[in-house]
Amino acid sequence: MGKIADRLNELGLTLPAAPKPVAAYIPAVHYGNLLFVSGQLPLKDGQLLSTGKVGEVVSIEDAYAAARQCTLNALSVAQDVLGDLDRIDRIIRVGGFVQSANGFSDQPKVINGASELLGEIFGEKGRHARAAVGVNELPLNASVEVEFVIGVAD
Amino acid sequence: MGKIADRLNELGLTLPAAPKPVAAYIPAVHYGNLLFVSGQLPLKDGQLLSTGKVGEVVSIEDAYAAARQCTLNALSVAQDVLGDLDRIDRIIRVGGFVQSANGFSDQPKVINGASELLGEIFGEKGRHARAAVGVNELPLNASVEVEFVIGVAD
């Protein structure tokens, strides 16, 4: 079994089935040594873990869990495309969008749900650049959407 | 004539003149085998096809048409920079921003205006990763803004 697969086991994590895109695009594109993973929603077993605005109807804790789920979904997509997560050389960039109530400015604490999980799983290779912002609306009323740029070894 | 130029003809599509940026930047940067195209607004003959918030004053259908126009503008930019659209090896990533009324969460249906057109024109090479989100405001009050990362053959 691969090293990252082992590490997921150690952490008690199981990758979900890779979610299908909700429209006319594909889950990820591998071009050169870069893998661009589409914006992931916090879908789990076909349901969104969290809907609505963070800071109003959704707590930071629940939104953190949602960002973590987006990341598991992205890794499932990466596994589908790459065949083996050990081919991941580096997590390069995380782009996090948080559906934010008026006055909510703790987007970094929410997107830490993605960043901290990547650190747990990938260690040094999981250390990434990031942009986290608030938005007023997201697809399917999801509370969080996260996209990824990943470096792939030759 | 190039293959993609032929395909545009078949589809009855004519590329507009490449829109000028609305500020101190350039329409696209070609670096290595990647072409980054600036966020495109739905300008047609110098006018925005669609302004205001989708789900309030703008229908999904009109916003879909706007996203399609952003994509035609981006291809016009790509043609200007690359000289020939046949040099496009892959559409890698589409980033779509939809000016969204409170409660509007059908951003994917809007940005499909970009994604479906890319599929029609480029076939397999047009299959891309995507992030689509809602925002409360966009430049010039445009309803949609779309940016692109494109893979270019050597």
Place this chain on the structure above:
Amino acid sequence: MGKIADRLNELGLTLPAAPKPVAAYIPAVHYGNLLFVSGQLPLKDGQLLSTGKVGEVVSIEDAYAAARQCTLNALSVAQDVLGDLDRIDRIIRVGGFVQSANGFSDQPKVINGASELLGEIFGEKGRHARAAVGVNELPLNASVEVEFVIGVAD
């Protein structure tokens, strides 16, 4: 001294100490010939230059200055990672997020604070692709956040 360091001197600019990320990620990732710089806030001496919504409590002029500060912070990060700003081959992409009051659609004028500074410092190499959008909220209530993709010479 490097050419870009000279140019900063000529312009009377001093790079700040590179700001620490506000959460579980790192300031930039250098992968292949690309440097992805995390979303920068307009921090100066540990304080945000500008908070709140542009078009309401913040003027375009103040937000422009904030976008400029984000850019200085990004260059400080780049210097830390690359050792020498002369290794910057091209500014490829600027992604600008403006915390926008309802009805504010002059995001391009705000993000020009980043774009024009890059032109002043880097000349031709500073000409970049860009996406500028409005959002309803940003981390720490910052008025502006700007991220960067930079091309690095081998």
